[in-house]
Amino acid sequence: MNLILFLLGSISVETINIMYIGNTNKNKKWFLPIYASYLTSYFIFPIQLNKYSLGVTCILVYGVGILSKYLENILICNKRFTINKIIKSLIILYGIRMIK
Numbered sequence: 001m002n003l004i005l006f007l008l009g010s011i012s013v014e015t016i017n018i019m020y021i022g023n024t025n026k027n028k029k030w031f032l033p034i035y036a037s038y039l040t041s042y043f044i045f046p047i048q049l050n051k052y053s054l055g056v057t058c059i060l061v062y063g064v065g066i067l068s069k070y071l072e073n074i075l076i077c078n079k080r081f082t083i084n085k086i087i088k089s090l091i092i093l094y095g096i097r098m099i100k
Contacts, residue, residue: 003051006044011064013041018065019072028039056099063092 012084023030045057070089073079 007018007060010041010044011061013037013044014061014065015068017086018069035039054072059096059099063096067092091092 018032020030020035024034041061045061067089070081070085074081
């Protein structure tokens with residue numbers, strides 16, 4: 001149970017980082033919180049490797065992060081959901097499904 005919380009924590013920190021890294025181009029005050037949270041994520045990441053393999057952990061952490069960035073672009077930034085993004089999302093979801 002404890003390792004699942006570390007995995008979920010790493011996924012959520014990585015997702016937040018992916019969503020807000022673009023703010024560092026607009027405002028330099030975002031550098032410290034974003035990179036501090038990246039550092040935290042990289043310290044949390046190896047703890048999960050006791051139970052899960054590196055491939056499974058990477059697919060879950062980065063796959064969920066990329067998909068959440070797509071959703072943020074669509075819902076918050078009002079960007080279009082193109083066929084290219086649909087295909088990429090399906091490939092990511094298929095990859096996540098294959099690890100089970």
